[in-house]
Amino acid sequence: MYNQTAVPVHHRQKKAKRLMSLALLAAALAFSIIYVKFDLMEFLSGIPLFIRFIFADFLPPNMTNMNSYVRPVLDTLIFAVVGTFISSAIGLVIAFLMARNTSPHPVVRLVLRGIVSFVRNVPFLVWASLLVVIFGVGAMPGLFALLVFGICFLARVYAESIEELDKEATEALTASGASYGQLIRHAIIPQFMPGYYSWTLFMFEINIRASAILGLVGAGGIGSNLKQAMDLFQYGRASMIIVILIVLILAVEFLTQKIRERIL
Amino acid sequence: MQQGTPLQQYAPSQSGRRAGRSGKKIKIAHRKTQLQTRLFFTAAAVLFLVCISFLDLSWKQFHQGISSMPDIASKLMTISFEPFVQLVDGMLTSLIIAFLTVVLSVVISILLSFLIAENITPVKWLGRLLRYVLLIIRTIPTTIWVLLAVASMGFGSMAGVLGLLFPTSSYLIKAFAAQIEESSDDTIEAMRSVGASWLQIVFKGLLPGLILPFLAIISFRFEMEVAETVMLGMVGAGGIGVLLQDYISYYEFADLAMGIVIVFITIFAVELISNRVRSKLARR
Numbered sequence: 001m002y003n004q005t006a007v008p009v010h011h012r013q014k015k016a017k018r019l020m021s022l023a024l025l026a027a028a029l030a031f032s033i034i035y036v037k038f039d040l041m042e043f044l045s046g047i048p049l050f051i052r053f054i055f056a057d058f059l060p061p062n063m064t065n066m067n068s069y070v071r072p073v074l075d076t077l078i079f080a081v082v083g084t085f086i087s088s089a090i091g092l093v094i095a096f097l098m099a100r101n102t103s104p105h106p107v108v109r110l111v112l113r114g115i116v117s118f119v120r121n122v123p124f125l126v127w128a129s130l131l132v133v134i135f136g137v138g139a140m141p142g143l144f145a146l147l148v149f150g151i152c153f154l155a156r157v158y159a160e161s162i163e164e165l166d167k168e169a170t171e172a173l174t175a176s177g178a179s180y181g182q183l184i185r186h187a188i189i190p191q192f193m194p195g196y197y198s199w200t201l202f203m204f205e206i207n208i209r210a211s212a213i214l215g216l217v218g219a220g221g222i223g224s225n226l227k228q229a230m231d232l233f234q235y236g237r238a239s240m241i242i243v244i245l246i247v248l249i250l251a252v253e254f255l256t257q258k259i260r261e262r263i264l
Numbered sequence: 265m266q267q268g269t270p271l272q273q274y275a276p277s278q279s280g281r282r283a284g285r286s287g288k289k290i291k292i293a294h295r296k297t298q299l300q301t302r303l304f305f306t307a308a309a310v311l312f313l314v315c316i317s318f319l320d321l322s323w324k325q326f327h328q329g330i331s332s333m334p335d336i337a338s339k340l341m342t343i344s345f346e347p348f349v350q351l352v353d354g355m356l357t358s359l360i361i362a363f364l365t366v367v368l369s370v371v372i373s374i375l376l377s378f379l380i381a382e383n384i385t386p387v388k389w390l391g392r393l394l395r396y397v398l399l400i401i402r403t404i405p406t407t408i409w410v411l412l413a414v415a416s417m418g419f420g421s422m423a424g425v426l427g428l429l430f431p432t433s434s435y436l437i438k439a440f441a442a443q444i445e446e447s448s449d450d451t452i453e454a455m456r457s458v459g460a461s462w463l464q465i466v467f468k469g470l471l472p473g474l475i476l477p478f479l480a481i482i483s484f485r486f487e488m489e490v491a492e493t494v495m496l497g498m499v500g501a502g503g504i505g506v507l508l509q510d511y512i513s514y515y516e517f518a519d520l521a522m523g524i525v526i527v528f529i530t531i532f533a534v535e536l537i538s539n540r541v542r543s544k545l546a547r548r
Binding site: 028029032033035036038039042043046047049050053054058074077078081082085117118121122123124125126129130132133134135136138139140141143193197209212213216217226227230242245246249250262263 | 297300301304308309311312315316318319320321322325326328329332333336356357360361363364367400403404405407408411412413415416417421422425426491492494495498499502505508509512513515520524527528531532535
């Protein structure tokens with residue numbers, strides 16, 4: 001008896017709640033459209049224009065002068081390797097200082113966590129652009145931007161995977177009187193290795209994508225060629241660069257996938 | 265004796281025992297893992313050294329950069345509140361671009377994801393073809409999409425929405441399709457056996473159970489989208505990124521500092537809210 005009356009009331013409440021959230025969504029949508037003066041008709045008519053732009057102006061890719069793309073591609077790969085290597089080394093140290101179960105002192109942990117989350121939450125292109133102002137146009141700001149972002153990203157994900165490790169191994173070692181170094185060497189590292197590999201390989205993938213973008217703010221890599229081609233309206237060249245980029249990214253993803261399968 | 269034989273197999277050999285007595289360490293690491301670890305790190309180190317030899321970084325540039333750093337840092341410290349209103353307006357525009365993109369993409373993705381999911385797709389080959397197209401769309405970095413949209417539509421928030429629409433939809437379609445494939449085939453089979461049409465299966469059978477997981481995916485994507493829109497302003501897609509890029513290129517570091525603070529607070533808040541939404545959804 002009691003249930004029979006309770007169910008419809010509950011149901012009606014749920015329905016009201018759903019209506020409320022739909023109304024809120026509609027209000028937010030209306031506000032947004034008015035605020036940015038978003039013209040739906042113009043937007044919809046822009047879509048076919050955009051598609052025509054891609055197929056008529058952009059394609060086919062300009063296949064001539066392929067040699068000029070070799071150097072930027074190599075640069076992009078080099079950036080990614082160097083960036084990943086250095087940031088994984090530094091990120092690892094920071095992660096050990098930052099993870100709850102391996103941090104030497106809570107204050108160290110708190111300070112590092114704050115810095116890392118600050119750097120990570122400000123988009124990476126802002127840092128890159130700032131570094132371009134500091135170091136001038138070229139490869140150097142790009143590499144440093146990759147490092148800044150990579151170190152913070154890796155420190156966070158490494159620290160998270162260290163915190164997720166089993167407590168039993170660490171407890172057993174502490175109980176048998178292991179020192180801090182021994183604890184890390186024999187309890188943390190062996191368990192942490194799979195996470196380390198997969199995040200580091202993931203970082204490499206991100207770095208390939210990122211170094212393609214970095215060029216847009218003048219920080220070297222294949223992105224700077226893309227920006228140049230776009231600015232000069234050489235769309236055939238730009239689309240060739242994008243094709244190369246797609247191939248590069250897919251190849252790297254395939255490669256890291258293979259390495260992952262072999263290792264893990 | 266019967267118990268002795270297996271034990272003897274594992275007992276250390278004569279030389280091993282001698283080594284143990286002389287204080288040598290007993291190796292406990294798994295051989296194959298150790299080998300793999302060494303191989304991985306050697307390969308990485310070799311690759312790193314080769315790459316760094318190709319990298320031409322000039323010390324002069326580095327030195328100049330480092331020496332100009334204290335100056336820029338001190339300018340950044342004199343944070344200015346003058347452009348606050350302008351920056352908040354820009355940030356709001358960025359948020360709105362992200363919001364509109366996500367809303368439009370969700371509409372597109374819900375329709376297309378049912379075409380792609382293996383267990384419900386009405387036309388198998390079309391679904392597979394779409395999958396490859398989406399893979400390519402997803403591979404092209406978001407920034408490049410926006411660059412293309414800006415080139416075809418001109419600067420502004422509309423170009424931002426258009427540019428973001430492609431990568432966002434393709435991400436959402438993939439995530440939605442994976443979720444649809446995870447839901448059990450029983451519903452589909454049951455509905456099919458009583459003669460429900462494809463649309464009925466999708467809207468009456470599958471969609472009601474999928475709304476919560478979809479919401480979790482959407483809130484995650486929205487969080488990414490906000491960070492993305494801030495960046496995209498820097499290539500001309502409207503929002504706060506345009507202001508940031510201006511401040512950087514005109515060396516107005518005091519204003520830039522304010523901008524960075526606003527961006528940080530907003531993205532942090534969005535992350536917190538979206539985390540809370542997701543944990544609430546997970547509890548249901």
